[in-house]
Amino acid sequence: MDALLSVREAAEFLGVSQATVYHWARSGILQGYQQAVRRFPAEQVHKLQRAIAAGHVPRLNARANKRHADGYRTPFPSRPEDGNDASQIIRLRRLIRERQLNPACILYVRALRLLAEAGEWEPATPFSPALPPASRWRRQSVARIMRGWRRDLGVSVLSAADYRRPFELPVEPVSGSDQLGFLYQALRRTGSRVQAGSFYTPPEVVRSMTAGLTPHDGFTLLDPGCGSGQFLLGAAEAGWEFDQLFGIDLDPLALRLAALNLLLAFPAVDALPNLKCADALLTDSFGRRRFDVVIGNPPWGRLADGELRRRLNRRYLRKRNFSESFSYFLLRARALAVPGGTIRFLLPEAILNIRRHAEIRSELLNECTWRGIAECGRKFSGVFTGAITLDLLNIPPSPNHRIEIRPEAGPEFQLLQTSLKPESGLVIQSGPLENSIWEKVSRYPHRTLKDSGAEWALGIVTGNNRKWLLPVGSRGGEPIVRGVEVQPYRLAPAQYEIFFDPKKFQQCAPERLYRVPEKLVYRFISRRLVFALDRKGVLTLNSANNLIVPPAFYPMKLIAVLFNSGLYQLLFRSRFNTHKVLRSDLEQLPLPDFPAPVRAELSGLADRLLAGDASAISRVDVVLASVLGLTEAEKVLVTEL
Structure with missing residues (x-):
């Protein structure tokens, strides 16, 4: 029998979401789906991966991007002051x-x-x-x-x-002292670097990350993916001695360059450096030794090798796969660092806020003290992901510990570590006022939709809108609401109608969820929360989703008041910073347990807003700001939204 892959395994192999895999199956791009067992033939998945890589699927050519690029690219944009x-x-x-x-x-x-x-x-x-x-x-x-x-x-x-x-x-002089490493990266083809998740770290980032690392007597420093030795050189410039520096890497040529670099940095030493050619994730290259500092820029690539993931999960006792190699490097760094030791890594900013990294965020938030997060911006040529430096102590945080946040632009500020939730993550561009507001709302007694027993219904995906959607009044169908017609509190008149035949649609929720006497309808593609209360049982297209909350848990008109308010626009933007309104994000927003007089006032404001009285909008934020104790500066920030 041919090997079969689950939807999750196919998604991980292809480097896409499970929703994308389902979409490709429905549209015929990925063939052979076996509905009975919810599996794909492995050969079909491999065939599609090869076709994408070769550019033979025109609709997906963008996905064959840099991972298979055959050209060269300078490791980072050269500037006159670098002398490159x-x-x-x-x-x-x-x-x-x-x-x-x-x-x-x-x-x-x-x-x-x-x-x-x-x-x-x-x-x-x-x-x-x-x-x-x-x-x-x-x-x-x-x-x-x-x-x-x-x-x-x-x-x-x-x-x-x-x-x-x-x-x-x-x-020619190169900024920093790793001339051979710079040349090595410049002569490697782009595709090979991207597949390895290997990117040359800009010298100014190395200097900032090694600054302040005091080389006390007896201290040791390790880079578990040292490449040509940039961070080891940075530590040498910061005063660390030759025999205090250790490095591991899989690439024997890069390791050879690291050895030469270290010897050039220590001209009086005539000995081989403490470097090992090995996989730091799977071997104990230096025995049981633990290090006072673990530093570096670990590989960022997705782990497509299923057997490797299984070996890593056995070693690190994981029940679920991590999708990115840097997550395993963070676990390894915790094992390699002494208790209370420093872990300082350059990482993609996605680790702070993308949902698939919630598990590693949870472990780090619980087990490590986050000393600082510094935003670096886009530092790698041809790589569109922003970077951050994460500075940890290998010891659990104290209850009142605050993280130093250093945005690329804007003032530095502090954030209480216990206020961070792994599911929502952190958007460090949000600033001190936004985070202060989030802390105040989070500390107020509240509940969330995650525990509400709510029902969620996606809008209809017809598979062919030109065929199914008709102008209202043209053939006697029933109105269907699109995202653009979802306005705060109320639905605008539908512009299209449809003949409801769910068996012929590509996606359709159970009909009863559309027909309930009262539900919330919200825009799916949006940077703002836009919620309307529907009491007519209208159908919605997939750009407008539906939410039914048990009235005993929280009145839906109060949820509409909260989610449409300026305060919740700020909360949503500062915590999630996304153009999609996702269920998992909404489930994290606090629903405050207001006292009865406040609930009554907000309920009255909701009735006015549902009746079209726009003058009540500003009063909502006044009430919320008062009961939550916002400062004048925080109130001004809310009103700007």
Whole structure:
């Protein structure tokens, strides 16, 4: 029997959501779905993945993007102050293409040139790419590294004619001291870097992350994915000694560059650095040793290898897969750091607020003290994900601990760690006032929709709106509401009608959920909360979803008042910062348990708003601000929304 994959497994393999997998199955892009067992043939999933990668599915070509790119890209945008001579890199790339030269050999020759410039050996005249004899090396540790590199290249003859030009190009200064690592990344094809989740860290980020790491006597520092050694070099510049620095990496060439970099940073040392070529997630490279500082820029890539995920889950006792490799690196860092030690990683900002990272957020919030979060912005060329630095202590937080938040723009502020909820995450662009308001609303006695027993109904997906949707009054169908017709408190007149035949629709909730005597209808695609109260049992298209809350739990007209208010627009924006109104986000918004007089006043305001009295809008925020104790500055912020 052919192997079958669940929808979740197919989604993880293809790097998309489960909803996208279902959509591709319905539209015929992914074939072979077996409804009875809710499985796909593995071969069909693999076939689609190969077709996307090759660009053979025009509708999905955007998904074949950088993961399969075959071009080059400079690791980060060069700037005049860096002194990076981009033309030199362009010349080396041209030599690779025109003469069919081996990039690894070019890197080896450039390393020879850099070592000659540093006085580690004296080059012969005329140029020869042959390794100099041991007697011509200043340090035997450097000679040993280069000898092993030359042997591992496995090239019997490095033509002097071919490699003289790469050798003779001058060594251009690069911001930071990792010239070989910069060149290595620049000569790697974009696709290979993206697949590995490997990106060259900008020197200014390295400097900011290693700043303030005091190298006390006996302290040790580890980078578990050290690459060419950038963070180890940064620590060396911050005063750490050679024997205090440790690194692990899977890439033997990057590790060789790290060894050379460290020896160049410590010119008086003639010994091999503490570096191991291994998988830091699966091996104990330095035995039972634990480190005072674990720092680095772990791989960001999605884990497509199912067997690897299973091995990692067994090792880390996980019941569910993490989708990204950096989550496992965070778990590993906790095991490698001493109790109370520092963990400082450069991570995608998605770890703060994307739902699939809620589990790792929960573990870190419970088990680590979050000292600081610094927003770095988009630091990697061709990578559209923003980056943050996360600074942790490997010890649970005290009840009143506050996190230092450093946005890329705007003032720094503090945030109570216990106010963060793993499900909602943190949008650090929200600022101190927004977070203060969130803390006040969260501390007020409340309930949430998650515990309400509410029923949720998605709008109808016809599969072909041109066929099913007709202008109102054209053929005697019944009105159907779109998201654009959902207004605060009330529904605008529908512009289209439909003949309700749920068996023929691509998606349709049970009819009773549309026909209930009272329900909330809300816009799905929106950066604002827009909720209307429907008492006519109208049908809705998929841009307008439906919510039915038991009246005994919380009156729906009060929910409409809260969710349409300026206060809740601010809460929604500051916590979720999304263009979709998701059920999981709504389930986290607090529904305050107001005293009876406040509920009565808000209920009266709701009746006025439902009747079209817009003058009651401002009064809602006045009442909420008063009972929740907002400051004058916080009230002004709310009124701006």
